[in-house]
Amino acid sequence: MKKLKKIAAITMARDDEFFLSRWIAYYGKQFGTENLYILLDGTDQKEPANAGNAHITKLPHTPMSRATGDKYRIRKLSELASKLLKTYDIVIGCDSDEFLIVDPNTKKTLAQYLSDKKIKTSLSGLGLDIGQNLNCEKELDIGAPFLEQREYALLSTRYTKPVVKVINAPWGSGFHSIRHHNFHIDKNLYLLHFGAIDMKMLERKAAARGADWLNHLQRRGNGTINAVTNSKIKSEKWLRIARILQTYLRPIYALRKPAMIGLKPVVKIPNRFKKSGV
Secondary structure, eight states: OOOOOOEEEEEEESSOHHHHHHHHHHHHHHHOGGGEEEEEESTTOOOOTTOTTOEEEEEOOOOOOHHHHHHHHHHHHHHHHHHHTTTOSEEEEOOTTEEEEEOGGGOOOHHHHHHHSOOSSEEEEEEEEEEOOTTTOOSOOTTSOGGGTOOEEEEOGGGOOOOEEOSSOOBOGGGOOBTTBOOOEEEEEEEEEEEESOHHHHHHHHHHHOHHHHHHHHHHOOHHHHHHHHSOEEOTHHHHHHHHHHHHOOOTTOTTSOOOTTOOOEEEOOGGGGGGOO
16 A cells, blocks of 8 residues: 555634534544644634644734734744645645545545645645525534535635645635645545535624624625525536636636636535545
8 A cells, every 4th residue: 555645734713613623523534633733813712622632722812804814824824834844745724614525436535645646836626615505405413414414516716725735835815825836626626615504603603793794694695605595506517617617717816816707606516525524
């Protein structure tokens, strides 16, 4: 058996124990919790009960605007990745509600698949923004796998991110780019984003931020959930179409990011993806 490369996964979170616990469970199974590195934004933050041997660092929290906060977080994570790449072959960086999976048709684990790849700079998975279809999907059972309960995703350039990297170059905000480098979408990797997995969950978060936030959400809805609920569902072939478009198209204002000429297809998630355990 070919020796596996040494792979670390990193993230940063604040007030997000639900997704962070899922993140630890998934990436801990893939690489071992001892290879997980988590920055908690706030010394008051609670460590998830399933952290195991994960390396957790609590940083003092400073209130910032969204844009300033995004730059701060990605700077901290890029610095952490630079240190880790001195001893690791690969670093995966993503938000706590994002899960990189390999197509089960490969018959490989994520660690095996990445170990077999010759990665020059970075790899991106095709972005799938998963939302609740209000026509046919119930409120989330927080104890059950996500993909057992959600079957539809918006193919989103926003989540086609170069989350896998082997070079010491900083990410752009939100992991959406790597400075001075193009992205490379792998044919068997998918980045699943679950920020819009449940409308009731979003309403609770909005209510905690204030009545105006909740009123706005209830009046306008959530973009991903609206798309998943109201769009005509496309077939699996659109995964390949989206990958081709995003590989060759670039917005003029961001030449290192993918584009899809305004297309926003919603697809049924292949049933085999449930084998990922997410």
